[in-house]
Amino acid sequence: MKIEKVKLTHVRMTLKAPFETSFGVIDTRDSILVEAYSDGVIGYGECVADRDPGYAYETSGTAWHILEDFIIPQVLVKTFEGPTEFPDLVSGIRGHQMAKAGLELALWDLQGKQQGNSLSEMLGGVRDKVDVGVSIGIKSTKEELLEVTANYLDLGYKRIKIKIKPGRDVGDTQAVRGAYPDLKLQVDANSAYTLETAEALMPLDDLGLLLIEQPLSEDDLWDHRVLQQKFKTPICLDESIHDPRHARQALEMGSTKVINIKQGRVGGITHSKAIHDLCQDQNIPVWCGGMLETGVGRAANLALASLPNFKLPGDISATDRYYEEDITEEVFILNSDSTINVPKSPGLGISINQDAVDRVKLKTISLP
Ligand code: OSB
Numbered sequence: 001m002k003i004e005k006v007k008l009t010h011v012r013m014t015l016k017a018p019f020e021t022s023f024g025v026i027d028t029r030d031s032i033l034v035e036a037y038s039d040g041v042i043g044y045g046e047c048v049a050d051r052d053p054g055y056a057y058e059t060s061g062t063a064w065h066i067l068e069d070f071i072i073p074q075v076l077v078k079t080f081e082g083p084t085e086f087p088d089l090v091s092g093i094r095g096h097q098m099a100k101a102g103l104e105l106a107l108w109d110l111q112g113k114q115q116g117n118s119l120s121e122m123l124g125g126v127r128d129k130v131d132v133g134v135s136i137g138i139k140s141t142k143e144e145l146l147e148v149t150a151n152y153l154d155l156g157y158k159r160i161k162i163k164i165k166p167g168r169d170v171g172d173t174q175a176v177r178g179a180y181p182d183l184k185l186q187v188d189a190n191s192a193y194t195l196e197t198a199e200a201l202m203p204l205d206d207l208g209l210l211l212i213e214q215p216l217s218e219d220d221l222w223d224h225r226v227l228q229q230k231f232k233t234p235i236c237l238d239e240s241i242h243d244p245r246h247a248r249q250a251l252e253m254g255s256t257k258v259i260n261i262k263q264g265r266v267g268g269i270t271h272s273k274a275i276h277d278l279c280q281d282q283n284i285p286v287w288c289g290g291m292l293e294t295g296v297g298r299a300a301n302l303a304l305a306s307l308p309n310f311k312l313p314g315d316i317s318a319t320d321r322y323y324e325e326d327i328t329e330e331v332f333i334l335n336s337d338s339t340i341n342v343p344k345s346p347g348l349g350i351s352i353n354q355d356a357v358d359r360v361k362l363k364t365i366s367l368p
């Protein structure tokens with residue numbers, strides 16, 4: 001594989017409704033569309049870093065810089081087998097997993113198109129539709145949370161995740177559980193607690209939750225281990241897992257019983273597959289997280305979630321849950337059994353709506 005040109009486009013898309021998490025309110029979502037050119041074929045990827053460093057230290061600004069000045073120049077001067085070699089190619093660049101994942105995804109799409117295989121086929125996917133749920137932001141009142149939850153259940157989502165933060169945790173979760181005793185329910189704190197303040201979360205342990213996602217710091221494995229020992233509910237790590245080594249160490253320590261895999265956060269599809277395989281060997285279920293992606297990243301998430309050890313529903317919702325207009329021609333819809341179909345066409349199986357990109361474009365560059 002020889003990449004002749006890479007194009008980056010910074011886009012900013014308006015969410016249909018603001019999404020509040022413990023780290024702030026997201027009303028517009030930035031991302032970088034990555035295009036890799038080789039032999040007349042274009043592969044597309046999406047870098048999921050957001051405008052602000054609230055979820056992770058990376059931002060669309062840092063990712064742009066690292067891609068433009070370090071990652072792309074290295075890839076342009078090499079000839080290599082394909083995307084599985086990409087992590088080695090960029091191993092001299094520390095961190096910046098989201099920046100790396102954006103380009104790696106474009107290489108997967110490219111290789112899939114060249115060889116005529118869908119990403120799911122390339123990875124060894126075993127299902128053509130995947131179980132999905134919806135992630136609900138913090139609402140102003142419990143009543144509003146219950147109303148929004150009811151709306152998503154009406155639409156057919158069978159698994160609900162609610163965002164929590166100190167002061168808006170046990171009460172909100174009890175309200176949803178009270179209304180729906182049998183609902184598949186989980187919570188996500190996005191690193192808002194310390195070991196001390198997490199004491200307030202103990203009542204969650206009696207609510208039959210599927211899991212409690214990332215209660216403690218984004219860079220912490222040890223305190224999650226201490227917390228997991230107090231809870232019977234599985235702790236699930238999101239922010240803390242940046243690569244397969246972190247996953248192995250977290251499992252060895254007992255810091256987590258479930259892993260949320262986001263291909264952006266862990267440096268791409270190759271690392272995601274490695275984490276999946278490691279967890280599968282140890283009987284640890286994984287599920288596919290989301291970053292409010294455009295159709296590009298959503299297609300990748302669906303392909304990833306078709307792997308066998310994705311045992312819990314993913315945060316992969318229908319296009320109409322996020323955006324009025326997406327940048328892909330394809331629109332992802334929810335089936336009546338709370339699943340979304342895995343794309344079948346070569347690579348990511350999506351095509352870009354260039355007019356839609358132009359409507360949300362902030363800037364673009366081509367390298368070399
Ligand atoms: O922590 O899972 C998270 C969105 C942006 C940043 C972090 C997270 C989320 C979500 C939304 O929970 C998942 C989605 O529907 O894409």
Ligand code: MG
Pocket residue numbers: 188190213214238239260289
């Ligand atoms: Mg999360």
